[in-house]
């Protein structure tokens with residue numbers, strides 16, 4: 001018998017509503033037989049991408065871990081009971097804490113937990129509860145510079161402004177490919193249609209990217225840019241706005257400090273001066289500035305490519321500054337702040353937790369803390385470098401840093417040096433294969449879903465709650481339950497009688513359970529909703545267009561247009577500008593990343609449905625660069641940096657700028673225990689990226705702009 005049920009896709013940030021046909025397959029297994037977009041969903045309106053069709057394949061993947069596993073002496077994994085697994089993990093972690101102190105146990109939170117309310121709550125409760133001073137996450141391989149920009153400019157790391165996509169007349173996309181990524185820190189299902197709608201109402205979409213991306217192809221204009229030069233471009237645009245008196249900052253309606261200083265700083269980087277380094281002619285830079293300033297609602301959207309590069313923090317700052325100067329911050333059609341039904345940023349504000357930067361630094365390399373976390377680029381050396389505070393115990397949650405951190409190969413070599421490692425994950429991936437114990441979580445349709453984090457970045461105020469459709473496979477448990485249980489047991493096994501507040505918090509959280517916590521957050525949130533009320537509107541609740549709310553969020557603070565840390569970092573940019581005019585080394589190319597619609601970071605490659613067809617992990621190269629090297633599409637080439645080398649197939653195309661090559665991340669599962677993924681062509685780009693090539697200000701990995709050579 002077949003039945004139709006509603007669900008939410010949690011594979012990326014778009015949060016599409018799904019209509020799922022459940023029934024028994026030919027193999028007799030109860031499963032999802034068909035996945036369709038929910039046309040009645042108030043937000044996604046029927047949109048889905050190919051990944052959604054594979055959502056149940058992950059649940060049923062024969063390689064999925066469904067019982068707790070312990071690594072035996074011979075290196076194989078053998079099933080054990082939950083009680084044994086949790087107790088042993090807690091005991092080993094507690095012993096390391098007691099013996100070596102709070103730096104010696106590290107935690108790493110991976111990307112998928114953002115898509116699970118229980119997971120995100122559980123990971124925060126664990127990292128803070130056990131009292132680790134060595135916290136890491138994918139943030140420092142991703143959006144950290146954007147959070148730092150918000151922290152410095154607006155005084156709160158979680159106040160990330162979002163383009164008002166439904167009303168904007170001018171969207172400048174710098175280093176994002178939303179048609180493929182489906183939008184990031186800009187939750188909006190159906191990105192292609194939404195971009196087309198901007199154009200249909202007479203607006204304009206401009207893309208700045210070293211590759212003519214899928215997004216560039218639906219835009220009005222695309223400009224190739226030299227990787228890592230976006231800060232120069234934005235400074236030159238801001239300079240044009242100041243020098244031609246096009247600014248309208250007063251329209252923001254808030255106290256703004258540092259505007260003059262911003263103008264002075266920008267005046268050092270005129271369009272004439274930077275055009276060569278940026279690769280865009282000065283007249284075009286000026287025109288882009290004028291169009292941005294004059295549009296009736298403009299937004300500068302800067303994302304991954306703008307963050308994970310040498311000047312990620314400067315670029316992220318200038319992307320906000322451009323919208324401040326042109327009076328587009330907090331304005332309909334500009335960049336705005338959603339009012340989510342669970343308003344975590346507001347809650348954090350009330351608790352005085354607006355973020356922090358450089359309160360302390362990492363032991364080995366002195367990289368700055370951000371929001372209590374250290375950059376993942378320094379994780380491997382914190383494990384391998386001797387000293388009292390060396391990391392000896394490690395907890396990973398939904399992460400795969402061997403594949404996702406810069407120079408993951410070094411981490412692959414470092415992890416065996418740990419005294420103990422426990423991982424909460426669906427798979428024995430490149431990272432978790434090093435764990436002593438793996439704890440299996442439920443996945444996707446096995447749990448309730450409410451997008452607690454991503455609705456805070458939605459281009460419309462919306463809410464949708466869907467319930468679990470399947471029981472857990474094997475003995476898998478909710479991330480929330482695993483993480484809070486592990487934290488509590490670890491504290492209980494520590495010597496002495498301390499940590500009373502943490503124990504009380506964890507006990508209370510466990511007693512409530514994640515669903516009741518979300519319910520409480522919904523009830524006390526700005527829209528006064530509840531799980532029950534959301535369940536009565538299964539196609540989602542439209543809570544209206546974004547509304548100006550910056551004054552409420554600033555709580556009396558002024559906007560800092562020219563924060564001192566960024567102004568000081570301009571010296572580094574200045575040095576780069578001088579270097580750019582000097583000639584580069586013979587044969588040198590700049591490596592950038594790429595995402596594919598059918599792939600999700602490092603972990604959906606074990607599914608036949610998504611991976612058949614031509615290989616995705618190819619090195620893109622411009623025809624002129626290829627002919628210089630007498631190379632052709634299909635050749636197997638060697639990609640080499642100062643950190644490592646991989647062998648990958650070449651794809652020659654003029655969609656990539658001359659002097660630039662592109663390889664997607666997350667491939668090269670040869671190291672993992674994944675039968676299908678092992679067989680794919682490709683390699684891990686992070687065997688080539690460099691843990692010392694960073695946005696030096698924030699410590700964020702610079703995946704884009706890595707100097708490489710390509711040989712036959």
Ligand SMILES: Nc1nc2c(c(=O)[nH]1)N[C@H]1C(S)=C(S)[C@@H](COP(=O)(O)OP(=O)(O)OC[C@H]3O[C@@H](n4cnc5c(=O)[nH]c(N)nc54)[C@H](O)[C@@H]3O)O[C@H]1N2
Pocket residue numbers: 109110111112113116119138141142304397398399400401403404405424425426427429441442443444479593594600601602603664665666685686689703
């Ligand atoms: N070179 C290069 N490197 C990059 C990037 C790049 O563009 N270029 N992108 C960076 C970015 S933006 C990110 S976000 C990171 C991602 O990097 P990570 O967050 O480190 O890793 P993922 O590849 O997302 O792997 C996630 C793991 O979580 C598991 N998982 C999935 N769902 C669940 C769940 O519900 N619970 C639990 N417990 N586990 C689950 C999966 O099985 C998988 O093993 O990579 C970064 N690395």
Ligand SMILES: Nc1nc2c(c(=O)[nH]1)N[C@H]1C(S)=C(S)[C@@H](COP(=O)(O)OP(=O)(O)OC[C@H]3O[C@@H](n4cnc5c(=O)[nH]c(N)nc54)[C@H](O)[C@@H]3O)O[C@H]1N2
Pocket residue numbers: 012013111142174175176177178180181182183184208209210211213225226227228229230303304305306309592593594595596597598599600601704705
């Ligand atoms: N299908 C799919 N969707 C995903 C993911 C996935 O793996 N697959 N991952 C999810 C995650 S974790 C994230 S963080 C988001 C990321 O979402 P996006 O930021 O939209 O995704 P990317 O494809 O990484 O886009 C980065 C763009 O920056 C460009 N770029 C590289 N270097 C530079 C530079 O120096 N300057 C400029 N201007 N551009 C540059 C690249 O060519 C690329 O087009 O996507 C999410 N959605």
Ligand code: SF4
Pocket residue numbers: 009010011012013014015016047048049050051052182189
């Ligand atoms: S865009 Fe695709 S992966 Fe993302 S939520 Fe929608 S269906 Fe899922």
Ligand SMILES: [Mo]
Pocket residue numbers: 111138142
């Ligand atoms: Mo990400």
